[in-house]
Amino acid sequence: MRRALNILYKLLPHALFLALMGMMGVILQRGDRDWAALRPMLALAVLMEAIVLLRAKRWETAGIFSILFGVLILWQAYASFMNTSVSFLFPPPDKVVAVLVKDIRLILHSILASFWLLLLGFALAVVLGVALALLCGYNRRLQNLVVPIADVFSAIPALVYAPYAVAVFPSFWLAALFVIASGLFWPILINTIQSINSIDRTLLDSARALDLNRRDMILRILLPYCTPGLFNTFTMQISSAFMLLIGAELMGMTSGVGWYVKYNSDFSNYTKVIAGFIVIGVLVSLVNAGLDLLKRRLLMWTNMEGRA
Amino acid sequence: MNVSAKSALGELRAPRVQWSAFVPVLLCALLAAVAQWVPDGVENESHAPFIALLALLGAIGVIERRKQSARDILTLVVVLLGAWEIATAKAATSVHFLFPTPEMVLHVYLTDYAQIGKNIATTSLFLLCGFISGVAAATLLGIIVGWSVRAKKILLPIVKVLTPIPPLIYTPYLIVLMPSFFWASVAIIFLSVFWGIFLSMIFAVSGMDQKLIDMATTLNVNRAQLYFHILLPYCLPHAMDRLQQAITAAFMVLFNAEMIGNAFSGVGWYIAWNARFADYTKVVAGIFIAGVFVVLLKSILRRARSAVVRWR
Numbered sequence: 001m002r003r004a005l006n007i008l009y010k011l012l013p014h015a016l017f018l019a020l021m022g023m024m025g026v027i028l029q030r031g032d033r034d035w036a037a038l039r040p041m042l043a044l045a046v047l048m049e050a051i052v053l054l055r056a057k058r059w060e061t062a063g064i065f066s067i068l069f070g071v072l073i074l075w076q077a078y079a080s081f082m083n084t085s086v087s088f089l090f091p092p093p094d095k096v097v098a099v100l101v102k103d104i105r106l107i108l109h110s111i112l113a114s115f116w117l118l119l120l121g122f123a124l125a126v127v128l129g130v131a132l133a134l135l136c137g138y139n140r141r142l143q144n145l146v147v148p149i150a151d152v153f154s155a156i157p158a159l160v161y162a163p164y165a166v167a168v169f170p171s172f173w174l175a176a177l178f179v180i181a182s183g184l185f186w187p188i189l190i191n192t193i194q195s196i197n198s199i200d201r202t203l204l205d206s207a208r209a210l211d212l213n214r215r216d217m218i219l220r221i222l223l224p225y226c227t228p229g230l231f232n233t234f235t236m237q238i239s240s241a242f243m244l245l246i247g248a249e250l251m252g253m254t255s256g257v258g259w260y261v262k263y264n265s266d267f268s269n270y271t272k273v274i275a276g277f278i279v280i281g282v283l284v285s286l287v288n289a290g291l292d293l294l295k296r297r298l299l300m301w302t303n304m305e306g307r308a
Numbered sequence: 309m310n311v312s313a314k315s316a317l318g319e320l321r322a323p324r325v326q327w328s329a330f331v332p333v334l335l336c337a338l339l340a341a342v343a344q345w346v347p348d349g350v351e352n353e354s355h356a357p358f359i360a361l362l363a364l365l366g367a368i369g370v371i372e373r374r375k376q377s378a379r380d381i382l383t384l385v386v387v388l389l390g391a392w393e394i395a396t397a398k399a400a401t402s403v404h405f406l407f408p409t410p411e412m413v414l415h416v417y418l419t420d421y422a423q424i425g426k427n428i429a430t431t432s433l434f435l436l437c438g439f440i441s442g443v444a445a446a447t448l449l450g451i452i453v454g455w456s457v458r459a460k461k462i463l464l465p466i467v468k469v470l471t472p473i474p475p476l477i478y479t480p481y482l483i484v485l486m487p488s489f490f491w492a493s494v495a496i497i498f499l500s501v502f503w504g505i506f507l508s509m510i511f512a513v514s515g516m517d518q519k520l521i522d523m524a525t526t527l528n529v530n531r532a533q534l535y536f537h538i539l540l541p542y543c544l545p546h547a548m549d550r551l552q553q554a555i556t557a558a559f560m561v562l563f564n565a566e567m568i569g570n571a572f573s574g575v576g577w578y579i580a581w582n583a584r585f586a587d588y589t590k591v592v593a594g595i596f597i598a599g600v601f602v603v604l605l606k607s608i609l610r611r612a613r614s615a616v617v618r619w620r
Contacts (some may be wrong), residue, residue: 063462080329103503144377146382155606156599157560161582163567164591167406239504243474243557247564250476258477262568265480273481277473284472 013062016069023076026092032080033094041094043221045072052146091271093287099275106260107279113255114283117173117271118245121180129185130230134218137226143193152189158183159247166251183244184237191236195229196222203297231295242284257283329373332382336366339390342398343411350396350403357414358393362386370488375594408589416593423578424597431562431601434490438497439558446502447547450509451539460510471507475561483569493565498549500561501554505547512541512546546614555609559602 024042027033048065055061072093079092102109136143158179169175199222207221248257261276340362343355365382372378374616389410397409415448417424479496486492516539524538577599582590 060458060461060465063458064465067394067462067466116438141376141380145380148377148381149384152599152603155556155603157556157563157602159560159564160579160598160602163579164588164595167583167586167588167591218614239472239474241559242472243476243560246474246476250568260478261477265484268484270481270484276508277477277481280477281469281473284474285469288468288472 010056010062012050013048013065013069016066016073017045017052020045020069020073023073027080027094037098038094040097044097045069067153083139088268089270091274095271096274096278099271100278102190103272103275107257107275110255110257110260111283113259113281114245114249114257117176117248117253117256118241121177121245122184122241124177124181125184125188126230126234128181129188130192130223130226133189133196133226134222136189137196137199137222138214138218147193150186150193154186154190158244160245162251164257172252172254176245176251176253179248179251180241180244184241187237187240188233191233192226192230195226195233198229199225230297231291235288235291235295239284240286242280242287246280321565328381330369332369332379332386333366335374335383335386335390336362336369339386339393340366342390343393346398348397348409349399349401349411349452352397352409353411353415355411357418358411361410361414362389364499405586406588408592412589413593413596416590420590420593424594427573427575427578428597428601431566431575434493434562434574435497435555435558435605437490438494438554438562439501439619441494442498442501442558443547443551443554445498445503446505447509447540447543450506451513451535451543453506454510454513455535460514464510467503467507467510471503475557476564479561479568483565489569489571492569493562493571496561496565497558500557502558504554508550509543509548512543516542545613545617548609548617551609551613552606555605556602561607563598 021042024038024045028035028038052061052065075093079090080094132146136146162175162179165175165178166172169178188274203221203225207217212221245256246258246261249256250262253259257276259278260279261273263278264270264272317491340359343358343362365386369379369382372382393410396403396407397411403409403412438441453463459492475496478499479492483492486495518540520538524534529538562574563576565571566574567580575594579591579594579598582588582594
């Protein structure tokens, strides 16, 4: 019995793949789409099936891809067989995939624009936040002043003052940069101060005993000490950074992934809107994976950090 | 040392006035005097609310005079207020439409309080519905999925991709898809809260001490008891830790939805609406309200956390 269930489980993604292909065949037969329009979707399905075959040894592959195929089938069935009247609001996946392939240049351009803005905002927030945190780590009174203020400000979502920033700053781009940087600045500041505070007192004392000057104390002791914690802060803040980026782009930018979604939703082109969702999901996951990899490379000495 | 000598020493120490203790109070008084008697360069509202605010700050300064950090913060606040007052009201010759005077902003609260109150009520209602449903669903589902090894193995990769997608991006789409703005907001807040807590619940359950589970099995607990008496209390602190982050995200998406959606009430709408008419006095007033609102919410959550999670 158990064996039979197991075999069924293993076969499920293949069966669903065949069902999806069959559905595509029906759509072709009915003449809703021609062969060229359906090609990207077929390619995607075949690619997914190839991954299933390649990673068949892992137990969870079958489950994951069963869910993905299942979602695609339900989505396709709902959008193209049951509810054709609202298909502009709820476009079938084959159209979304086709748009992804067709619009690839614009999408890549948007991704680059988003990344540039994100990177600048992030860098600005990190440089300012870490610098101030290091000063706070050095000066107790400054720290007591800054921490309550930072607590209050980190609670306030930066998007709140976005409309005002748009009015005050000379360009949308600068306003977006300000919103992103200020939204990241406070949490980074707090987390860095906390990680500096957790430093072992004896380390500081021995550094003092070596008669280090203030510069060396900050740059050689405090900064290296808080680097691993800083990385954790980055990975925590990256999702909020994307949130701010999208918010800023929705506000009125003229480039970027968020703009792509907003622009197309203004024209009620929901096929492109959903394509934009997928692009952002993939993008954010890639960035997260990249950061993870970087962390493991750069901070090899912190073994405990990798496990979560 | 005998008793009288001791008391004499005490007397010697007691009357020593620390002047630095009264710096914020003196600054408050100074700024109030400047606001009242230095003539305005611009057409301004009444100074009374501003002076009342300074009196409040001064009173806090007197109460908290022994704490150095409180003094520093108050000093900073008063200096910033003073810079604002002097730059926009005293030194300027006309009101810049982007930079209202503090008196004008305070005047908005005194005249527009009914509308602001209504907007706060709307925002709170939306936030409450979306937040509670999101947190409850995420906690329960997260515990169930985290407990089952197989479900975790299959769902985790999918959830990991879905979690970091900023829910803001769904806003324009959900506003069209949902029957009313209320449902759209609740759905967006739900999405913004759900994934993060769901993921952290899964990790919390799988990181649970095996000994605890073994003990529970020895005591022969049934399924329901396992979920509600062991897993839930174990995971609750983790969920509560996440709430602080979640409420900021929830507020952010709701706010954004109110700004770009077809809402006609709410704090975000108030700011966006007045920004559209270039009434930046009300925009600044709204931003302060939003800030105070979130800070209060967060402190309530912190209280709730220590009330609910007493065993930690």
